[in-house]
Amino acid sequence: MDSERHHFDEMLSGSDGVRAPYAEFQKWFADEDPARLSKKSKEAEAFFRRTGITFNVYGQAAAQERLIPFDLIPRIIANREWTKLSKGIKQRVTAINAFLHDIYHRQEILRAGIVPTELISRNEAFLPQMIGLTPPGNVYTHIVGTDLVRTGEDDFFVLEDNARTPSGVSYMLENRETMLHMFPELFSQIKVQRVSNYPKSLRRSLAASAPERCHGKPTVAILTPGIHNSAYFEHSFLADQMGVELVEGHDLMVVDGHIAMRTTRGYKNIDVLYRRVDDEYLDPLNFNPDSMLGVPGIMDVYRAGNITIANAPGTGIADDKAIYSYMPDIIEFYTGEKAILKNVQTWRCSEPDSLAYVLAHLPDLVVKEVHGSGGYGMLVGPAASKKELSSFAAKLRRNPSNYIAQPTLSLSTVPIFAKKGLAPRHVDLRPFALVSPGGIDITPGGLTRVALKAGSLVVNSSQGGGTKDTWVLED
Amino acid sequence: MLGKTAGGLYWMFRFLERCENTARLVEAGFRIALTRSNDPASEWKSVVITAGARSHYDAKYDSYEAAHVVDFLLRDTANPSSALSAVEKARTNARMVRTALTTEVWEAVNEGWMGIKETLKSPVKETDLPTVLGEIRRHSALVRGALHGTMLRNDIYDFTQIGLALERADNTARIIDVKYYTLLPSASFVGSALDNVQWETILRSVSAHRSFRWLNDENMTPSSVADFLILDPRFPRSLSFCSRILEESLGFLAKDYGARLTCHDMISAQRDRLRENTIATIFDEGLHQFITTYIDDINAIGQQIEKDYRFNG
Numbered sequence: 102m103d104s105e106r107h108h109f110d111e112m113l114s115g116s117d118g119v120r121a122p123y124a125e126f127q128k129w130f131a132d133e134d135p136a137r138l139s140k141k142s143k144e145a146e147a148f149f150r151r152t153g154i155t156f157n158v159y160g161q162a163a164a165q166e167r168l169i170p171f172d173l174i175p176r177i178i179a180n181r182e183w184t185k186l187s188k189g190i191k192q193r194v195t196a197i198n199a200f201l202h203d204i205y206h207r208q209e210i211l212r213a214g215i216v217p218t219e220l221i222s223r224n225e226a227f228l229p230q231m232i233g234l235t236p237p238g239n240v241y242t243h244i245v246g247t248d249l250v251r252t253g254e255d256d257f258f259v260l261e262d263n264a265r266t267p268s269g270v271s272y273m274l275e276n277r278e279t280m281l282h283m284f285p286e287l288f289s290q291i292k293v294q295r296v297s298n299y300p301k302s303l304r305r306s307l308a309a310s311a312p313e314r315c316h317g318k319p320t321v322a323i324l325t326p327g328i329h330n331s332a333y334f335e336h337s338f339l340a341d342q343m344g345v346e347l348v349e350g351h352d353l354m355v356v357d358g359h360i361a362m363r364t365t366r367g368y369k370n371i372d373v374l375y376r377r378v379d380d381e382y383l384d385p386l387n388f389n390p391d392s393m394l395g396v397p398g399i400m401d402v403y404r405a406g407n408i409t410i411a412n413a414p415g416t417g418i419a420d421d422k423a424i425y426s427y428m429p430d431i432i433e434f435y436t437g438e439k440a441i442l443k444n445v446q447t448w449r450c451s452e453p454d455s456l457a458y459v460l461a462h463l464p465d466l467v468v469k470e471v472h473g474s475g476g477y478g479m480l481v482g483p484a485a486s487k488k489e490l491s492s493f494a495a496k497l498r499r500n501p502s503n504y505i506a507q508p509t510l511s512l513s514t515v516p517i518f519a520k521k522g523l524a525p526r527h528v529d530l531r532p533f534a535l536v537s538p539g540g541i542d543i544t545p546g547g548l549t550r551v552a553l554k555a556g557s558l559v560v561n562s563s564q565g566g567g568t569k570d571t572w573v574l575e576d
Numbered sequence: 577m578l579g580k581t582a583g584g585l586y587w588m589f590r591f592l593e594r595c596e597n598t599a600r601l602v603e604a605g606f607r608i609a610l611t612r613s614n615d616p617a618s619e620w621k622s623v624v625i626t627a628g629a630r631s632h633y634d635a636k637y638d639s640y641e642a643a644h645v646v647d648f649l650l651r652d653t654a655n656p657s658s659a660l661s662a663v664e665k666a667r668t669n670a671r672m673v674r675t676a677l678t679t680e681v682w683e684a685v686n687e688g689w690m691g692i693k694e695t696l697k698s699p700v701k702e703t704d705l706p707t708v709l710g711e712i713r714r715h716s717a718l719v720r721g722a723l724h725g726t727m728l729r730n731d732i733y734d735f736t737q738i739g740l741a742l743e744r745a746d747n748t749a750r751i752i753d754v755k756y757y758t759l760l761p762s763a764s765f766v767g768s769a770l771d772n773v774q775w776e777t778i779l780r781s782v783s784a785h786r787s788f789r790w791l792n793d794e795n796m797t798p799s800s801v802a803d804f805l806i807l808d809p810r811f812p813r814s815l816s817f818c819s820r821i822l823e824e825s826l827g828f829l830a831k832d833y834g835a836r837l838t839c840h841d842m843i844s845a846q847r848d849r850l851r852e853n854t855i856a857t858i859f860d861e862g863l864h865q866f867i868t869t870y871i872d873d874i875n876a877i878g879q880q881i882e883k884d885y886r887f888n889g
Contacts, residue, residue: 152679153671153686328671341675351889352580363579365731365885366833 109253109513110525111176122179122574125291130174138173138518141283145171148282154275155334170567171276172517173283176528176549180294183573186249186257186532187543189441192432194245194534194541197264197419199435201241204418205231215430223502224424225472226417228380230387234404236413237312238538243375243411244303246270246547249442249530251513258445258510259428260529264419265412266377269548269568270533271335274299274342276548276570292575294545300342302535302542303375309537310409311372319372322346322362324353326378326394331563336377350378355398360408373409374399380414422471422505423449445510451502459506460497463490466506467558468497481558483509512558515569517551527552529560530571546571577676582735583887584673588685589739591666595692596716597747598659599709601627602649604780606705608773609642619777620645626754626781629655646705651696659712663692676732680722688715731832735885737825742878745818746871751781752805753867759798760863775801782813802863803855815870819847822877829885837884842877846870 112123119127146168149155155166178186203209204221211218221227246267248260277296281288304321311319325336327349340347352362353371361368376383382392387400402408418424424431426447432440448455448466459466468480480493497504514525532547549569550560560566605623609616620640624633629648632655637644650659667689674682692712700708727733752759758774775796779785782805791808792800808814823843830836858866882888 150690151683151687153674153682328668333671337671337674346578346581347675348578349580352578363886363889365577365579365582365829366835367886 108511108525108527109251109256111251111513111515111528112174113516113523113525114254122177122182126175126177126287129287129290135522142173142518145173145279145283148279149275152275153334154271154338169272169562170553171279172551172553172567172569173280174516174518174523175280175570175572176515176530176551177572177574178546180574180576183294183545185441187545189257189259190245190247190532190534190543191541192436192438192441193247193259193262193428194242194536196428196432196435197245197262198239198241198536200431201264201413201416201419202235202239203435205234205415210431210434213434215434216424216427220421220423220427221418224418224421226380226415226421228415230400231413231415236403237406237409238310240310240411240536240538241413242416242419243306243310243413243536245534245536246531247442247534249532250445250510251528251530252511253513256443258443259425260445261422261425262419262428263531265417266379267531267533268332268335268377269531269550270299271338272568273533273544273546273548273571274338276568280570291572293572294575296544296546299533299544300339302544303339304343304345306535306537306539306542307373307375307409307411309539310411312406312409314406315372320345320370321373321375322348322371324348324350324374324376324378324396326382330377332377339375350392350394350396353396353399355396355402358402358405358407360396360399360402371408373411375411380417383410383414417472420472422447422469423451423502426505445507448506449502450497450504450506455506456497456501459504460494463494465509467509468493468504468506470503471505477563481509484558509558515549515551517553517567517569524555526555527558527560528569545573577731579886579889581673581676582731582885583882584669585676585732585735586739586742586881586887588666588669588673589736590743591662591669592685592716592719593740593743593747594657595659595662595666596713597743598627598649598657598662599712599716600783601751601781602646602705603709604777605645606642607780608777616642622754624649626751627657628750629657632656643699643702647699650700650708660692660696663689663712663715678722678726680726681719684715684719684722688719691715729828731829734825734828734832737821738881741818741821741825742874742881744813745815745822745874748782748805748813748815748818749867749871749874751778752802753864753871756864756867759802760859772796778805784811784813787811799855799859802858806858806866807850807853807855816850819843819850823847826881837880839877839880839884842873842880846873846877 112120114120149168149171155168200210210216211221242264244267246263246269248263249257250260251257273296307321308319321343322345323336323340325333325347327333337347346362348362353360356368359370360374361370378394381389382394384395384397384400385392386397403410426449429440429444448459450456450459459468464482466482470478480489512527515528516523517526528549528551530547530549533544535542549571550562550566551569552558552560553565553567601623605619609619617640620642624630624640624645627649633648636648636654648655648658652658653661655661667685670677670682670685692715695708695711723736755774755778776785778801779788788804804811804814806815809816809820811817826840826843830840
């Protein structure tokens with residue numbers, strides 16, 4: 102049924118066949134020999150393998166390290182479009198930080214009756230340990246990934262907020278490097294805003310978020326769960342690019358009230374820890390006692406104001422897909438402005454009327470777990486079999502508050518370079534915003550993920566999606 | 577630098593060196609068994625012992641057949657010192673310390689791992705063995721070359737050299753240890769054809785048959801072979817050479833960090849011992865005893881380095 106729908110194609114929907122942002126690229130592409138492009142595409146794959154740009158897929162021992170397929174047709178965004186998007190993201194990220202502060206302090210938004218109390222109090226991502234604690238510089242989410250989808254010329258929607266530990270930024274950077282390497286001539290013909298400053302901005306932003314009592318140049322480190330983590334490549338890539346140490350839990354301990362890393366010359370204090378370890382595993386003394394990945398006592402150091410943890414523990418509450426449904430109200434509550442970026446219509450299955458609607462229209466909807474990510478545990482109604490639909494309906498009835506549902510959006514497509522020429526595939530976009538007490542910095546573009554199967558709406562790399570270089574044009 | 581990173585660099589280069597040494601042992605064993613020996617099984621047995629893989633091997637096989645030994649030493653992941661196991665571990669350590677490596681070094685290790693893994697996917701045919709062993713040595717040389725040409729000469733580099741020198745010293749010492757009796761100057765063997773085969777095996781195992789000839793003409797005696805392997809400062813796999821690299825690299829660290837630690841005293845003592853001895857005094861004292869002590873010392877120094885530089889907390 103998917104092929105019968107009308108999709109907005111970001112390259113080929115224009116009146117004369119090509120939309121304006123793609124005009125220059127199209128000219129270049131038309132003159133290219135497809136055989137040369139095929140060869141380049143293979144080169145890119147060899148390059149990714151050689152440099153070890155891989156990710157690990159959980160539960161697949163045989164294919165432990167896999168490549169994320171890279172497609173060489175860029176996703177191009179006009180400067181005018183980007184200006185609006187980045188303004189919307191800034192607004193949203195500002196509101197999310199204000200919301201998190203409020204939720205862990207006075208909870209005005211609950212008192213005002215805008216967000217229901219039980220959505221917070223019964224939420225797994227809510228950390229009571231954070232109540233009353235103000236992180237250094239009052240920043241909760243230092244790094245945010247906002248997932249956007251598009252359905253038409255001016256129709257962008259936020260699909261979800263990633264305020265916990267968004268990943269994928271290394272692909273944004275490596276995709277650009279790869280394109281520069283393969284087609285340098287393209288970048289002299291077309292002026293594309295650069296992304297290569299991201300590691301520098303990240304380091305600056307993290308350093309600016311150091312505890313107030315840290316004097317001199319703050320020591321920044323990245324905390325990784327280790328080489329078996331699916332995003333290990335990204336952790337080591339960012340540490341390398343920023344010139345900071347990549348540490349694991351067993352490299353760290355509490356020394357004189359500070360978090361310190363074991364070096365060849367003794368213990369050295371860390372001021373800012375960019376952690377890529379989930380809340381639950383961060384501190385076996387305060388959270389999951391079985392965790393081997395965290396640092397015993399780090400929460401006590403945090404409470405004493407001697408370390409910045411980025412992102413702050415407990416930010417996952419803003420990723421919650423039920424909270425998401427209130428985001429337009431949350432934005433208005435804290436900024437006094439209407440949300441610039443639209444939300445996708447969302448049915449909260451915890452509400453009986455909504456549940457009834459969702460059950461009645463399951464074949465047309467996308468149903469997600471409120472804490473889910475990575476495309477795991479979701480139902481895409483139109484693509485599901487009768488059997489899948491009925492077993493999912495049973496799950497829904499058992500635990501309705503664990504789910505939300507959204508209409509199946511007619512996601513925009515961008516062509517990929519396929520064997521038989523250009524072929525449209527659905528895409529999404531994850532721009533990355535950096536937050537520090539000094540302000541919000543958004544790298545132009547972000548990561549474009551693309552579903553490689555014709556008609557598929559699932560772009561997650563863990564489910565076989567690929568990526569594209571994302572261009573924001575200079576004016 | 578993180579203690580873990582220092583440890584990762586050290587082990588990365590120990591395993592790379594081990595991978596190469598294993599290939600070298602197989603090469604020597606193969607050649608001798610093929611051309612010179614009346615008793616190939618005993619040649620292969622001493623190859624397995626030298627590789628430090630005897631207990632694992634005996635758990636799996638009853639006899640020392642060429643095909644089994646070659647497969648076990650090159651491809652068997654049940655053997656922690658097989659070329660494949662070693663390159664896997666080298667690459668895992670490299671991945672762990674990737675931020676400390678230049679792109680060139682990382683890519684050389686990663687490509688080496690991909691290449692060797694692919695080559696050793698299925699059992700190696702006898703006809704392909706020389707090519708396969710050559711490939712393993714070439715990958716190893718590429719990593720060393722990238723390291724030499726692109727890395728800063730700082731503590732990172734020092735830890736790679738320490739790992740490399742320790743593994744190499746241990747390897748050469750074990751080769752001598754396994755064959756020490758063939759190097760004893762007992763009159764009845766001197767000059768016999770058998771001994772020449774044994775000495776040649778030893779020299780080939782450290783790729784030194786050619787350099788030995790260059791330096792010693794036709795004068796191949798047990799004492800000249802032993803002297804070369806233990807005391808020759810020019811030969812990059814002699815005990816003396818390896819100990820010098822160790823002392824130098826540890827010395828750079830001491831200077832860089834402004835701290836002299838226990839491991840520094842240990843390596844100085846070992847080098848003094850090597851300096852004070854001649855091959856004659858070593859034979860007087862007992863070659864076997866000398867080598868055993870050397871191996872113990874090397875292992876103790878390795879453990880002390882791990883402690884002094886906080887590899888494991």
